[in-house]
Amino acid sequence: MSHIHSLPRHDACSLLSYSLAASTAITSRHSGQANGGFNAIPISNPYGDEMTSKYTGQCLCGEVYYSVDVEPLFAGNCHCKDCQRSSGSAYIPAMLFPEQNVEVSGKAKYFETTADSGKTHSRGFCPNCGAQLFAKFGGFPGMLGIKAGTLNDTSLYVPKLDFHVASAAAWDFMDPRLPKKQGPAQG
Template identity: 35%
Template sequence: MAQRMTGGCKCGLVRYQGIRLAVPMFRCHCRDCQQLTGSGHSDMVPLAIEGFVISDTVKTYEMPGGSGQSTFSGFCPNCGSQLTRNSQRMSDRIYVHAASLDNPSSYQPEKSIYSGSAQPWDEAAIIKEQ
């Protein structure tokens, strides 16, 4: 059964909803995620781009990704909450920041990516693959 997920920003201006993809939830330690979130990593939940709906008020920042293709970061123009990440390279999905979910306890990270870029003070957050 498809798992519908909903969420939004701190002030409530931007809302989204989508269907969870059957791929791992993860913690990303890349430098882009560090700078965008102001922390050591971002916690991401993959949703299908097909049927994903987000408020028109979301603001998007485009940047080059590690692959050379564009990546996009969605955030609230009012409160600044980070909400989404997606890329041209993986155009079938959009990632939402776990803390923006209405039910963030449904986030269960399965792996870390770009752990080689983790800051020394955030190494305890790396999920070791088994």
């Protein structure tokens, strides 16, 4: 995988070849290892010194990107109507990190709504390409949500819960192995 090291950060094709190389490496290994075998692959920091973080990702155009070096406090799929509307899809795969552990480059724009709980929910997106990356919650100050579809390696996202399933679309197929909550993830 040494050819990856020279690829530019924001080239979509390079990300594609990176993930292709990674998935090839995974399928060539025996399954059943912890974390799908991915952590067993020696990854020697393909983007240089600053990419020592485990969770890295970016928007569609590459103007906004991030890295996190801690494990998420929570990971789950939100099927609420606001997440459907803002994503244009069935749900948001969400990870929650302490904001202080997330290094963000570029400036995301935030759009604030009020959730059913009465608390604010601000969704952060790239002002250039519109890709959604982040969320901030009035009920969880100091936390930053990251949308797992923006991860460079989406296999790092391991959801623990489906929540707000009461408002899920009829065509929203969910992993039957995950616990389901009708309402919010917490409480």
